[in-house]
Amino acid sequence: MAFLRKIRVMTVPPLTWPALAALALLLAALALSPSAAMVSLYYGKPLQGMTIALDPGHGGIDSGAHHESLLLEKEIVLEIGLQLRRLLEQGGARVMITREKDEELSKHCPDEGMARHRRDIRGRVKLINTSQAHLFISLHINSIHDPSVRGPIAFYAPGKPESKRLAGTVHDALNPLFSADAKAGQLVHQAPQESSAFFILNETEMPGILLEIAFITNPDDRALLQGKPFRKKIARAIYLGLAEYACGEEDP
Numbered sequence: 001m002a003f004l005r006k007i008r009v010m011t012v013p014p015l016t017w018p019a020l021a022a023l024a025l026l027l028a029a030l031a032l033s034p035s036a037a038m039v040s041l042y043y044g045k046p047l048q049g050m051t052i053a054l055d056p057g058h059g060g061i062d063s064g065a066h067h068e069s070l071l072l073e074k075e076i077v078l079e080i081g082l083q084l085r086r087l088l089e090q091g092g093a094r095v096m097i098t099r100e101k102d103e104e105l106s107k108h109c110p111d112e113g114m115a116r117h118r119r120d121i122r123g124r125v126k127l128i129n130t131s132q133a134h135l136f137i138s139l140h141i142n143s144i145h146d147p148s149v150r151g152p153i154a155f156y157a158p159g160k161p162e163s164k165r166l167a168g169t170v171h172d173a174l175n176p177l178f179s180a181d182a183k184a185g186q187l188v189h190q191a192p193q194e195s196s197a198f199f200i201l202n203e204t205e206m207p208g209i210l211l212e213i214a215f216i217t218n219p220d221d222r223a224l225l226q227g228k229p230f231r232k233k234i235a236r237a238i239y240l241g242l243a244e245y246a247c248g249e250e251d252p
């Protein structure tokens with residue numbers, strides 16, 4: 001059977017050089033952007049009207065997890081927390097951060113009869129609960145005796161469905177940074193975990209998670225955590241997870 005193809009001749013109005021240059025720039029920007037949705041998450045205001053509390057763990061005398069006293073949890077989570085604050089504010093959120101420098105927070109709970117670390121965690125809970133935030137994230141770095149274990153774990157308290165949903169969106173955004181280059185025999189955590197073991201999750205009044213970003217005891221995670229560009233990637237991933245949470249539907 002004969003197949004007739006119609007040939008359409010299109011006439012294009014002549015473009016000036018400046019117009020062509022602008023078109024080329026636009027096409028280049030679109031080619032570099034991962035997706036239209038991503039563009040709106042980065043450049044829109046998906047968190048407008050939200051207040052978010054960030055809690056970089058440890059600080060001051062308390063280094064948290066560390067590797068040979070050179071790589072300290074308290075420094076990594078503070079850097080990521082400050083970068084995340086900047087992204088969240090760009091995204092329209094108001095942000096309360098429990099610490100902006102290398103300090104522990106026991107001064108916010110001045111009970112002399114209690115150990116410093118217990119006053120520190122109570123100080124964080126007090127700051128978060130008085131912030132009137134819609135949600136919070138406590139930032140930590142994990143450690144374990146088994147060096148093959150790596151990747152993020154987002155913990156949430158039982159009986160808090162919105163915390164579980166938040167753990168899911170943040171975990172989904174963060175996990176690919178680690179699982180993409182996982183080697184045979186490595187265990188990269190693939191799901192958030194419910195836990196009643198964290199005082200900060202049990203005592204806070206809004207949805208929230210304790211995010212263990214990666215394992216300082218795994219050589220691959222440790223190499224990633226040492227790089228400042230990767231810390232920025234982590235902050236961006238957490239931001240996207242928060243934006244996804246803010247845009248999503250509540251569980252029925």
Ligand SMILES: [Zn+2]
Pocket residue numbers: 057058064065073139140141
């Ligand atoms: Zn920690």
